[in-house]
Amino acid sequence: MALIVQKYGGTSIGSIERIQNVARRVAKWKNAGNDMIVVVSAMSGETNRLIDLAKSIQAQPDPRELDVVASTGEQVTIGLLSMALMELGVPARSYTGWQISMLTDSAHNKARILEIDEQNMRADLAAGRVIVVAGFQGVDAAGNITTLGRGGSDTSGVAMAAALRADECQIFTDVDGVYTTDPRIVPQARRLRTITFEEMLEMAGLGSKVLQIRAVEFAGKFQVKLRVLSSLTEPDIRVDEEGDSGTLITFEEDKQMEQALVSGIAFNRDEAKVTVLGVPDKPGIAFAILDPIAKANIEVDVIVQNVGSEGTTDFSFTVHRNDLMRTMDLLTKVKKDIGAKKLIGDDKICKLGLVGVGMRSHVGVASKMFEALAADGINIQMVSTSEIKITVVIDEKYMELAVRTLHKAFGLDEPTEPAMPV
């Protein structure tokens, strides 16, 4: 008998019929002898509806009150799913964030989970009940309702699996796994049967929308076995030993010995590039540039700095496009203080990354990448590398072309594992 945590997103429970489908799937797993905990999001569109209501009153809704309003979406679905399970003869009980003491910090709209009181739930599991938990929400030490931010339900699911030491955490979504890249851009993209935790983290960070990055980090920290699956396929598909359903995120690299150099290509065009040119090359400059950005709570992603000529250097980084104007405002003053020559902002860029643990033991991945891009006349504006990832920033108009070119160049188009029925 295994303890399984399943998490269903908004699309998976977007209608009464889909809620009933989810109930049937959960019932099958329960009737197969598993202890089941189900974490759900709000019905698709509901969270947006609630946030719009709030914004029609306050352009910048009060964070505490926004959480009070936004957290109701999940509260509705836990009740409905519990009813749907009971209707199938499966005992079930719903819990809001505060009812299971999903304790978080007090950072409204983006709270972090601190602790979960598992005792309340153990009794239910012992009594044979399916536990249905509201994702996305928690409660702080003072009893205020908090939410974990967009996509936080994935994190709730992983946190539940970690707290109760579940055998597997299954994230159900509207795709059937993690792909080598976005199939809408490259039709030849293949589903990966497994991906390592580190690769998944790099893929998520680069904008692969399958899993929220915080959820992946959480899974890594607590060694939670995570699987991404589609909720839109037949409810009776079972995960077998060979993992022929969805994509399993593993912690064992040994099994990856034979895998390709590159596991996948991730990309996004949500970012903008900021470059400070002709900065005097002396200690403390990077800090002088980034400190005001960090203090303004603007998240910085890729950072590159290169030695320039005549004792100066050029400093570039990317921020979310929505933050570009604020960033430029902040740096106008900094530019003067540090005596830089020029400040350039560009929001017509895209970020593109090759990910793969296979890179570790192979040289030449970067040069092969640059060669392929050059052959298509694509100029590279920034390069940043880690052990298992190479990130480049290019003009956004080349995004689709670059993804297709690299997908082919690294052999991702050809099936390197037996094709599975999807």
Added chain:
Amino acid sequence: MALIVQKYGGTSIGSIERIQNVARRVAKWKNAGNDMIVVVSAMSGETNRLIDLAKSIQAQPDPRELDVVASTGEQVTIGLLSMALMELGVPARSYTGWQISMLTDSAHNKARILEIDEQNMRADLAAGRVIVVAGFQGVDAAGNITTLGRGGSDTSGVAMAAALRADECQIFTDVDGVYTTDPRIVPQARRLRTITFEEMLEMAGLGSKVLQIRAVEFAGKFQVKLRVLSSLTEPDIRVDEEGDSGTLITFEEDKQMEQALVSGIAFNRDEAKVTVLGVPDKPGIAFAILDPIAKANIEVDVIVQNVGSEGTTDFSFTVHRNDLMRTMDLLTKVKKDIGAKKLIGDDKICKLGLVGVGMRSHVGVASKMFEALAADGINIQMVSTSEIKITVVIDEKYMELAVRTLHKAFGLDEPTEPAMPV
């Protein structure tokens, strides 16, 4: 400086604009130097939408899970109203039922309030915050979400006023007070400036929809000064010493010395009449008839028993129309056991009552009532009396006629107090 509890129903906060109107009204009261607690319902239509969602999954929704779902409506409005207040520069904070420990019993869908922890709120009031509380909901000792049943927000408001010893509890609704009878039936109906607690209780019990009867009982028990007002009039109308706004429910009968015999006429046609004919006239018969009804949780209203001929008696009572079929089923067996002659159910009736503390010291109210009805050819099927109320059951087709006739007969058409601008 007074402590005022205001309660707003679903119609009063049925749109963003109306929520903003309520915020303006609350702000005026707050800025006039009062400590303010506001209790709100869900936006009109929302509770029905949620219950319909539940019923589309379970014909008889699980009571615990129904409360989880239904209680979200109020949670949305407390957040929105708090935001609207902040937008006006008024500090505000929302509380769900569990956040203020609105402790109830565990009777889901119709829970009773046991206790409120006022300490949490005193600090907010001291800090100058308006407290916005979700009506209709509470939490039981085990931490389950409960709801108080339809119209329970009135009760929440009164309970808050009682717990915090508020100076006045103002129930805002879509009518501007309690009328001598329903103005849709009798256009000459007048707004009462005051009504005694007992009269209000009798009016509410007879179907006057202005206030939930449990709220009135609660107010009586804890001597809460209660006022019914319209939320649709200008927000700057103030209640003055003469009580020229809404209807004040008083506990002081002295002020009523000069009032008419009858304060108002209430009526409803939600009930059905059940008659057991030819019951052997011996002890224990009433119990034998009503015990199975009570055990089936069917509420019984008017009960009359009369001595019949030949050692038998006739026993009649009214139940809600929805319960008529179940009641008849239950009594079919009882009829046999007690040897009654006949069992009759009739759902084409209406219940109509004259209410007034003035009746106490005046004879002849009943005979005047019967005379007026007889003059219009209206047959009386049942009569039941209390100190300040005479209730009759008549054929429902005569309802409007009977109300108009009695309104005129008891002088309610003529203004006995100066007409007020409404």
